[in-house]
Amino acid sequence: MKRKDFLAQVGIGAALVLAPVCFGSLTGCKKTSTPPTNVDFTIDVSTGALSNNGGFLVKDRVIVARTNSGTFLAVATACTHEGTTINYNATNNNFVCPNHNAMFNSSGAVTQGPANSNLTKYNTTLTGTMLRVFT
Ligand code: FES
Incomplete structure (x- = not known):
């Protein structure tokens, strides 16, 4: 040949x-960064990652976090820059992208680029130990 x-x-x-x-x-x-729509799920926060302040988990492309003061946050997991899954930083009460280090506050607003649009934020309500996350 x-x-x-x-x-x-x-x-x-x-x-x-x-x-x-x-x-x-x-x-x-x-990667896609389209946030999920029609979100509506429930998590038992008496066990697992959300049973302690500072914990977080990802479910159905939503990152759900329990702040150090015990309140709950829920935002879309995909970074608005290139879609990398973000993490929750309990110490700073913000979301951080491990790819290019974009940062978002607890409401999902961009505080540091290169991302230039906010994360979609979802509603949370706690009834007993059941946390509902919804649009
Ligand atoms: S993918 Fe998140 S900062 Fe680039």
Whole structure:
């Protein structure tokens, strides 16, 4: 096999391997940051990550956090920059993206770029130990 033919076959093979990864979604290789709509779920906060102040968890693309003062927050998990899943920082009571370090306050508003739009915030109500998160 000639070098030119070999490189052509390798190139086509690599493209076929990568194609499902990059073209598997409407947004290609870039992660989506579309926040979930019609959110409505309930979590028992008597156990698990939300049983202690400062804990957080992700459910249905929503990050639910329990602040150090015991109140609950819920925002979309996808960073508005490129869609990376954010984390909750209880010490600063804010949300931080581990990818490019964008920061959002407890209401989901951008406090540090490169993100330039706010996170979608969801409502929370606590009844006994059951926390409802909803739009
Ligand atoms: S993806 Fe979050 S700051 Fe870039």
